[in-house]
Amino acid sequence: MDSSDNPLVIELGQLRRGDVSLVGGKNSSLGEMISQLGTAGIPVPRGFATTSHAYWQYLEANHLREAIAALVADWQCRRSTLAETGQAVRSLFLHGRWPADQEQAIRTAYRELSRRAGTKNLHVAVRSSASAEDLPDASFAGQQETYLNVSGEEALLDACRRCFASLFTDRAMNYRQARGFDPLGIALSVGVQQMVRSDAVGGAAGVMFTLDTESGFDQMVLINAAWGLGENVVQGTVDPDEYHLFKPLLARDPLRPIIKKARGSKEIKMVYGDPATTPTRNVPTSRAERDAWVLSDEEILTLGRWGCIVERHYGCPMDLEWARDGESGQLWVVQARPETVHSQRQDAASSFKTFQVKRRGRVLAKGVSVGDAAVSGRVCLIETAHDIDRFVPGSVLVTKATDPDWVPIMKQATALITDHGGRTSHAAIVSRELGLPAVVGAGNATYVLHTGRDVTVSCAEGDVGFIYDGLADISTQVVDLASLPPSRATGVMVNLANPAAAYRWWRLPVDGIGLARMEFVVANSIQIHPMALVHFEHLKDADAKQQIARLTVGYDHKPDYFVDKLAQAFAALCAVFYPKPAIIRMSDFKTNEYARLIGGEAFEPHEENPMIGFRGASRYYSPRYREGFALECRAIKRLRETMGFTNAIVMIPFCRTVHEAERVLEVMRDNGLVRGDAGLQVYMMCEIPSNVILASAFTRYFDGFSIGSNDLTQLTLGIDRDSDELADLFAEQDEAVLWMIRQAIAVARQKGCKIGICGQGPSDHPEFAQFLVEAGISSISVTPDSFFAVKKRVVACEEALSRQTALSGETDAAHYHLVDIHEAA
Structure with a gap:
């Protein structure tokens, strides 16, 4: 190693994250992890880096500074094109000669690295690391080259020379010009690391973020994984597996808080080719590889814990790359950098913006949503980078995948749609940085969309992005979170059903989830009747059996599919506001709704009036459904005991x-769910007149009630809520219904039970919210888009009630409400 004050080569383990000017952001971060986190169990492949001194020495020894300056000046004065200039500058680097001391330093470091690995001519990865990488207002990531599977001293020296030259790729020169950087003011370091054989059979690689990349939810870890080398994941040419973990419970062994597992198609993988001609190449994956999870649960948990360790050390959310050696099976962290998108959003913590898409057309395509916005526009289909000059500014860009060459037109696009890619692909990362709504991995977008078609791109509905036909109506709402005053006695909760959209609400100052409907998850995520899974082998419906087999790939025991999917869906919901309560209502399909599930017709009776038929609690102990309810209980047990979400409350x-x-x-006890064990609370929906009449008796069996005002109104007034003829009579504020609600609240308060309401009434009718507050309800749960309005109403009601009570000395403030209701009527 060079021992002067200006070293030419330095071992990665001697570097710290403050050495960016010496070895660039990438190499300084690798050195930080090797030197500071090795004892914490973070494995990073060892290696060395050339320094910025080596770069400047190479320029001086080959008299390149003046020649480059002249070529760049010609380009800036438009005497030559960008392509001509870039090619000329790179040629200067590639034909340069190594200074003797620098060449010897690289050879010596490589020999030592090979000796430590116990081999001659070790295969290494050679990566570029610019001295200005990862600045707060500029990112150079992906602009310079990486060379994999390099072996031998001559090949290494050639790869290092090519890395130097890649500082002047066309896109890098254009980027620096646009940002006002001096073309000769940035140096380049070359990192040389022992290769992780992720190309070997069983090898894999991917990306990990220590927050949700779309919502900024900072309590989760996101992992993308694919077979082979990791470049396909970053470039977006493969649809990877995706895993989510919940950080607060990761350290609590033996909990396993994997809150999402989504299998990607993984149709290709990148492997090593001929180092002299094609260092890497893509090959098709086997059917077994496509159907299998890339990572085991233990590996997912291990990577998640490593991500948390790195995040704590750096003190900020992190963007990491990892790889698994196919020969040894060992996992490695191969790169880490601070996440820059959400950390730069200064207004994210103080304001909240939502988008609503109304009067939309049919769904044309869907994929992974990037961002949370929605826009309408006209499609411009560009199939290859050779045609980017045809892009019409302000259009919706549709293409197969993107790389850095596409950035100039991405900046001019209204939205982006790609066939391929996941949440950590180039298209997703750049769109996020640009604030560009994007739907990636849509599969067939370039097939079903054409230039000139009007579409609406919606990323406002969770982690699934939709492309709708035509120009929809899009409304937005921005709320200052800091302006929301706290409520005193009445909690304001939210009704959440869609796990895919859960993270977008994490900043809301809510008091928990007042209603999470199991039937939504079953219908949309699981799609299969639970009894059809229990009795899969005996199904007579061949079409249903085929659909079930397709959906449950990888599950030899079909009921496990139901349990896994249900537990993970509710884990995502419970995580958003953890440790605040999340009330999960067990299944409440009607028989006609159950019959529409895959395989459901064989297990459901025909009823003339399913609304008041075989539904809810009556199913749970019935021989017709008892085995299905057992699966529901298994999922809740896994959610609470295996994953650790003890904030989950069961509601019947x-x-x-x-x-x-x-x-x-x-029946719950028979399936391992015992009220009171490990703090398990069981609530009951208060939606039948008998629930109110015998409320005192029901409190012996339940810890709380939630008023279902729709069904309670329907059964109190004897009105079919779906009847057009009786629509004018259906009123949640009818005096009989109000009496029922008041009575239920009074008994619950007397018995020390919590009682809430989870209907839409408080959102639509301010006077109804006032009535509930004055009656002493514990909580009001509404849809997220109604939260702000209801929160303000509740606070106003509490303040008015407080003033009224203070002036009159009355303790029964509900008395005043009856006057208000009668006057309003």
């Missing part, structure tokens, strides 16, 4: 009698 719907309550709790 449509429980008609006290005896039925006893039977349901008994």
